Amino acid sequence: MDYKDIIASYADKPGGMIEAYHAVQRELSYLPVEAVTEAARVFNLPASAAYGVATFYSMFSVASRGKNVIRICESAPCHVAGAAEVVAALERELGVKMGESTANGQFALEYTECVGQCQATPVITINGKVHLDVSPAKVPAILAEYK
């Protein structure tokens, strides 16, 4: 679906901008400038305010990124449980560094704060789905689900 149609479908919802942004990201994985401008128009806000919302929340990205967004918790419990090794495994497996996307546009690697699953650390999320007790050995199998 075109970003314009996606945003239009939230036009009548109070505070619909954030939901519209999520919906655009489900389609495009990020918020292109045109989508932010369009959201400003639809929700009758200055473009600067729409841009402020798009950059305030870490879930949103205004920079182009891979389709499947992998987020690795960098908070203390995951850190202690060996998040760094998971990071290394992901970077090795995908051939990119944290904050980058794969050349084929399949994956983006990002850090996140705690996602509230500290009973089973280290934790990663892919497109919002939580993967618990992740180890470097499990990484290839997890990624295979999204390839």
Next chain:
Amino acid sequence: MVNLTIDGIKVSVPEGSTILQAAKEVGIKIPTLCHHPDQAVKANCRVCVCEVEGNRLLAAACAQPVMEGMVVKTRTPKVIEARKTILELILSHHPQDCLNCIRNGNCELQDLANEYFIRDNPFTLKVRGLKKDYSTPSLFRDPDKCVLCRRCIEACTVVQSVNALGLENRGVLSMVVPTMGGDLMDSACVMCGQCIHACPVGAIGEVEEIDKLLAAIADPDKVVVTQIAPAVRVAIGEEVGMKTGDMPMDVFVAGLRQVGFDYVLHTNFTADLTILEEGNELLQRLKEGGTLPMFTSCSPGWINFCETFYPDLLDNLSTCKSPQQMFGPLVKTYWADKMGIDPAKIYSVSIMPCTAKKFEAARPEMNASGYRDVDLVLTTREIGRLFRMSGLDFDKLAGTNFDSWMGAYTGAAVIFGASGGVMEAALRTVYEVVTGKTLEDVNFEVTRGITGIKEAEVDLDGTLVKVAIANGLSNARKLMDQVRAGESPYHFIEIMACPGGCIGGGGQPITKANAKRVERIDSIYVEDEKCAIRKSHENPEVKTLYDEFLHEPLGHKSHELLHTHYQAKNKKYL
């Protein structure tokens, strides 16, 4: 009323007051940084923290409402330690660059660091290294210096409704940015410079061009001519230690000659001329069914705003150039001829209360004289710096007069500097032109003051003319929406981009509160009262200009030199 005690002093203030307001009542100064007297409470810097008895945590005085029986302490060791730490943390992100900063000596953060004798900051200096923005000819931004108080954002959004500035990201990563994190030039910025007044530090300022002036003065082949805008005199004294309005005009002129200007002329002359052209344009539109309401076109910030947000209403704009841009072509044609000076040698400098004027002078079409009409625009603040550098003692300087042919002016030109002034000046002239009668009382009080929108109805011998005046662009927006909806009852609308008019322009001495704007407005009308001639059409030099050169208002020569058309800006983001 609520009763409380601050530092042992009893005070009674209306319900809803803050500790900061209550403390002010009894003469206790609580330090602030993000607080602005004319803006909403922000409470993000925490410099104003105080102890409230019974509370574990310190309270931000700017945001904490008073409560009955509250006991506040504003200078305990705990408070002082907290404030020092807060300042040290802010300074740990702030370039230690005061000596090179445009706000050196006029910076709220510098003052606080001094008051709290910050010496050995225990925190490691960590400047973000963000890109400076020199994309506009008027304003620069130096985001590294930003203390994230957000006062500029409120000036740009609430006061001006331009919304060029906003916040990007969150927490330690947050920064004030032009729309989409791009350059100011690509945003909707109209270059009014109200953000400069709002900024407590040197994160935003005018593009300084004093060096160009000094080079021109040093060049023996250049004849350096200047014009002074109506709003400058009332404020220039503030830059050299005088009270608002105290700099006598003739002393100001003498000062300009001392720093090296060859000829000193006055934008007031072309302000009077503007009234003749614009007044006649209005009458023509009324008579011939032209586009109404007609909008004034003196304020370049407003012109930028209209081109950006209301391109469909550009036909409503008067075709008259601003007084600065009428002066430009005339000084290199009419005046050069009268003085026997080669116009190619003239370096035309205007002294303006305005940052948008720098942009206006640089518009490509502003070359009606065959040369760049205005070569350089300096703000009141830049001239203030030049004066301070010159070491002149203005108390001892003997005054001198303006030079001839474009230096005479009337009270009607003086009031151009305040919101409502152009309207009042126009009414003084239009009334006499239409009715053929003498206007006994030239004072149109209803047009005066800092109120956002003013309206009046004037009886021109049976013809009722409805006028409106807006200062500050959020007020302009209200009138424009009305016009766009086809519901505007007015014939003539004056718009000044800056609150209070040009006296509050982006190039004026740093204006920390609207109270200062009101003081300057008062000063403008005192000057008007003192003028022997107070109607533009009675200006003797303007009469000579018409007799010898222009021949008639809206005539062929006028159209060639004094009128223009503006175009839609088609900005990418609004």
